[in-house]
Amino acid sequence: MSDFDARELRNAFGSFMTGVTIVTAVSKTGEKVGFTANSFTSVSMDPPLLLVCPAKRLSSYDIFESCDHFAVSVLAEDQQHASNTFAGSKDDRFAQVEWSADTFGTPLITGAVAHFSCSSFQKIEAGDHLMLMGKVEQFSSNEKFGLGYAKGGYFSLGMEHKAEEISHEQCAQVGALLECNGKLLLAKTDKGYSLPQSKMQADVSSLQTLKNMLISLGVAAEVGQVFSVYEKSITGNFVAFYRAESMEEKEMDGYEYVAIDALAEVNFASSDITSMVTRFVHEKNNGVFRLYVGNELEGDIR
Numbered sequence: 001m002s003d004f005d006a007r008e009l010r011n012a013f014g015s016f017m018t019g020v021t022i023v024t025a026v027s028k029t030g031e032k033v034g035f036t037a038n039s040f041t042s043v044s045m046d047p048p049l050l051l052v053c054p055a056k057r058l059s060s061y062d063i064f065e066s067c068d069h070f071a072v073s074v075l076a077e078d079q080q081h082a083s084n085t086f087a088g089s090k091d092d093r094f095a096q097v098e099w100s101a102d103t104f105g106t107p108l109i110t111g112a113v114a115h116f117s118c119s120s121f122q123k124i125e126a127g128d129h130l131m132l133m134g135k136v137e138q139f140s141s142n143e144k145f146g147l148g149y150a151k152g153g154y155f156s157l158g159m160e161h162k163a164e165e166i167s168h169e170q171c172a173q174v175g176a177l178l179e180c181n182g183k184l185l186l187a188k189t190d191k192g193y194s195l196p197q198s199k200m201q202a203d204v205s206s207l208q209t210l211k212n213m214l215i216s217l218g219v220a221a222e223v224g225q226v227f228s229v230y231e232k233s234i235t236g237n238f239v240a241f242y243r244a245e246s247m248e249e250k251e252m253d254g255y256e257y258v259a260i261d262a263l264a265e266v267n268f269a270s271s272d273i274t275s276m277v278t279r280f281v282h283e284k285n286n287g288v289f290r291l292y293v294g295n296e297l298e299g300d301i302r
Helices: 006-014 061-066 080-088 157-170 206-217 260-265 271-286
Strands: 021-026 032-037 040-045 048-052 069-074 099-101 107-109 114-126 129-141 147-150 153-156 171-180 183-189 192-194 197-199 221-231 238-246 255-259 292-295 299-301
Touching (some): 021 061, 021 080, 032 080, 048 069, 048 114, 107 114, 171 206, 171 221, 197 206, 255 260, 260 271
Parallel strands (some): 171 238, 221 292
Antiparallel strands (some): 021 032, 048 129, 069 114, 099 107, 114 129, 171 197, 183 192, 183 255, 292 299
């Protein structure tokens, strides 16, 4: 056993942005099994090999350890439900998603970005996981954007690009939901608390405007994905808010760090900020962050 803190090591591993896949197989008796994995990589072109790593704690581990065939479905950006289902559901997972069988009878998740049907090529026990290498026998792919995962939350390049396009062309304000040590940085105003935000800078993207604002505050932070892009009804302009994370609480005039579990008691300056922070707390607790696009009153959460 190492002396590493397991949670800190997991968080460090989680800083690497990956895609999200569902790995499936069928037992000798016909039982279908599957699990969500971001430990997926291509290995070789000749022969065509890929690698997944099922954990020994999986209830289906024995099936993957003995399988002759398995399949990998690379999830699309709109398939968070499928990911969550195969990551945690105790019910019949295959009854909750659409799927079809490949020529070996292995389930493929409908709507995925890519499918790989594999024969088992090599299996190596490695600590608390199994390195399961497969030889690609059949595959398919399309032009969809894939579902991404990093630092405990989902992200989508397609939605990120769309949000950035909207905010760059029409955005007047850009702000941040800045986390630090289980707290959120809030700005004090005469009407109540708000979020750190700034006017868009000319000829600069919303992302770079936000980074410049944080630098001006003296805050060293890693900016993540877009969390909300919405239209302000009074001005007709858009505001964009990104998730961000800092490792050090810096005291600043006009700002205060508030514990995330205490945000429900905070009086915010406007209803849109209240709604956004409420959604942030809910999604933080669920471990799934999504993108809101719309206006102050209604929109789509994707």
